[in-house]
Amino acid sequence: xxALVAKLRNVLSAFALVALTLSVYPSLAQQPxxxxxxxxxxxxxxxxxRFKTIQGRGTIPDTKSYTxxxxxxxxxxxxxxxxxxxxxxxxxxxFLALLVIFYxxxxxxxxxxxxxxxxxxxFNAAERFVHWMTAxxxxxxxxxxxNITFGRPLLLPLMSPEAxxxxxEWAKYAHNYLSFPFTLGVxxxxxxxxxxxxxxxxxxxxxxxxxxxxxxxxxxxxxxNAGQKMIYWIVVLGGAAMAVSGYVLIFPFYGxxxxxxxxxxxxxxxxxxxxxxxxxxxxxxxxLGMEGAFEAMGSGTVDLNWAKxxxxxxxxxxxxxxxxxxxxxxxxxxxxE
Amino acid sequence: MARxxxxxxxxxxxxxxxxxxxxxxxxxxxxGINRRRVVTINxxxxxxxxxxxxxxxxxxxxxxxxxxVDAFYTTADGVVLYSKDICIGCGYCFYAxxxxxxxxxxxxxxxxRGKMDKCTYCAGGPEPDGSAAEYEKYGANRxxxxxxxxxxxxxxxxxxLAGDGEVIAEIYNERVAKRGYGSGAWGWKTAYRESTTx
Numbered sequence: 442x443x444a445l446v447a448k449l450r451n452v453l454s455a456f457a458l459v460a461l462t463l464s465v466y467p468s469l470a471q472q473p474x475x476x477x478x479x480x481x482x483x484x485x486x487x488x489x490x491r492f493k494t495i496q497g498r499g500t501i502p503d504t505k506s507y508t509x510x511x512x513x514x515x516x517x518x519x520x521x522x523x524x525x526x527x528x529x530x531x532x533x534x535x536f537l538a539l540l541v542i543f544y545x546x547x548x549x550x551x552x553x554x555x556x557x558x559x560x561x562x563x564f565n566a567a568e569r570f571v572h573w574m575t576a577x578x579x580x581x582x583x584x585x586x587x588n589i590t591f592g593r594p595l596l597l598p599l600m601s602p603e604a605x606x607x608x609x610e611w612a613k614y615a616h617n618y619l620s621f622p623f624t625l626g627v628x629x630x631x632x633x634x635x636x637x638x639x640x641x642x643x644x645x646x647x648x649x650x651x652x653x654x655x656x657x658x659x660x661x662x663x664x665x666n667a668g669q670k671m672i673y674w675i676v677v678l679g680g681a682a683m684a685v686s687g688y689v690l691i692f693p694f695y696g697x698x699x700x701x702x703x704x705x706x707x708x709x710x711x712x713x714x715x716x717x718x719x720x721x722x723x724x725x726x727x728x729l730g731m732e733g734a735f736e737a738m739g740s741g742t743v744d745l746n747w748a749k750x751x752x753x754x755x756x757x758x759x760x761x762x763x764x765x766x767x768x769x770x771x772x773x774x775x776x777x778e
Numbered sequence: 779m780a781r782x783x784x785x786x787x788x789x790x791x792x793x794x795x796x797x798x799x800x801x802x803x804x805x806x807x808x809x810g811i812n813r814r815r816v817v818t819i820n821x822x823x824x825x826x827x828x829x830x831x832x833x834x835x836x837x838x839x840x841x842x843x844x845x846x847v848d849a850f851y852t853t854a855d856g857v858v859l860y861s862k863d864i865c866i867g868c869g870y871c872f873y874a875x876x877x878x879x880x881x882x883x884x885x886x887x888x889x890x891r892g893k894m895d896k897c898t899y900c901a902g903g904p905e906p907d908g909s910a911a912e913y914e915k916y917g918a919n920r921x922x923x924x925x926x927x928x929x930x931x932x933x934x935x936x937x938x939l940a941g942d943g944e945v946i947a948e949i950y951n952e953r954v955a956k957r958g959y960g961s962g963a964w965g966w967k968t969a970y971r972e973s974t975t976x
Binding site: 477478479480481482483484485486488495496497498499500501503505506507508509510511512513514515517518521522588589590592593597602603605606609610613617691692693694695699702703706 | 788789795810812815816817818819820821824825826827828829831840843844845846847848849861863864865866867868869870872873874875876877878881889890891958959961962964965967968
């Protein structure tokens with residue numbers, strides 16, 4: 442009897458012990474007081490706040506893959522989708538509209554004394570070649586570049602996706618390859634015409650008189666007037682910026698981070714819009730805007746009266762050898778006089 | 779309708795790279811392209827953390843928005859797919875992607891990019907489901923067979939979860955409640971603009 446009671450007591454105690462032990466578990470589920478083994482490990486928000494990107498170490502050679510999160514990508518996408526299109530639309534359409542209104546109001550600036558029929562050499566063959574090479578490259582670069590920003594909303598609805606891709610691929614190759622002759626052209630233009638494009642007092646006077654663009658004023662100008670000097674510097678500085686940002690883009694991640702690539706694209710795209718607007722003005726004035734202007738770059742010679750009215754100081758410096766066409770009364774030193 | 783997402787439980791990832799290998803193998807991913815990769819933060823130090831990352835198939839995918847030729851599309855399941863026939867290799871989707879998912883084979887001099895390649899959630903592409911063309915261009919189409927991406931299926935610790943967003947968020951939240959800690963679903967705020975508890 443005593444042994445049985447003892448055994449029973451043992452069993453009961455064992456049960457009690459087990460029950461007590463097991464009763465701990467439900468409370469664990471309700472109040473987790475377990476240790477967090479990752480307490481010292483980094484957290485996502487913490488890293489993003491501090492570094493803006495999350496990067497670590499991977500096992501593959503592509504080091505770009507070591508960045509696992511760069512939320513700035515969404516911001517850049519917004520710039521490209523929204524901001525850049527607004528800048529581009531405003532700059533290009535806006536400026537185009539201004540030019541149209543101006544032309545309708547002012548019309549073509551005529552040679553007031555009419556053509557004399559005698560011409561003078563203004564740009565030689567080398568100058569004209571560099572200009573046209575750079576200009577043609579610019580137009581193709583501009584169109585292929587605009588396709589990246591505006592192609593999808595404006596062109597894609599008009600054709601099949603395959604056709605748009607074929608055009609865009611061609612445009613991408615043209616853009617990448619023509620960047621080289623364009624850059625070369627900008628460098629040569631910079632060196633070739635630097636001397637004639639340093640701003641001076643004549644430009645201040647010319648600008649004060651509005652370049653004679655409205656009315657019948659003909660302020661004196663040297664080979665390049667202030668307006669042309671502005672275009673020169675826009676082309677040289679703008680072209681340089683486009684080239685630098687462009688080459689960063691063409692050689693992606695050659696020492697640059699993704700942040701730099703995004704910045705390069707924003708500079709390249711944003712500047713491009715302004716550059717295109719400026720060149721629209723240049724093209725306007727050189728074609729529609731002024732009678733007798735296009736031939737300067739087209740054939741290289743301009744009418745003497747045009748030169749007298751628009752670049753009088755330059756004309757005075759030119760010797761008789763630069764004149765072509767029917768010779769008129771010219772200062773010559775004849776024997777006996 | 780299910781909304782497919784990925785969730786990497788950074789507290790469980792042990793950097794075994796099974797997900798990377800599974801993806802590479804299942805989709806015959808070309809040399810040099812890595813659709814999924816494992817990145818370790820503070821490697822070797824106390825508090826080391828590993829995260830497996832590939833395309834997150836974002837809501838309002840920035841890659842889709844920025845593509846100049848509209849090569850991307852989002853399926854009814856929320857999977858972001860694309861067409862290699864339409865892609866011109868401009869590289870913009872990589873700049874826009876917060877997770878670095880798009881990859882490009884190098885096909886020419888300097889930085890010339892080939893057609894973009896990225897994680898497809900094992901859901902193929904615009905070619906007919908299960909066709910040879912689809913496999914060649916985009917890899918396996920497991921989703922059409924009712925299967926989940928192989929990376930999550932092969933995860934040795936079940937740290938990488940794939941499936942309907944609500945389901946995996948719940949699994950994760952239960953896990954966090956049970957063990958008492960969790961560093962959150964990495965990338966969810968950026969990709970889906972929500973946390974697992976919302």
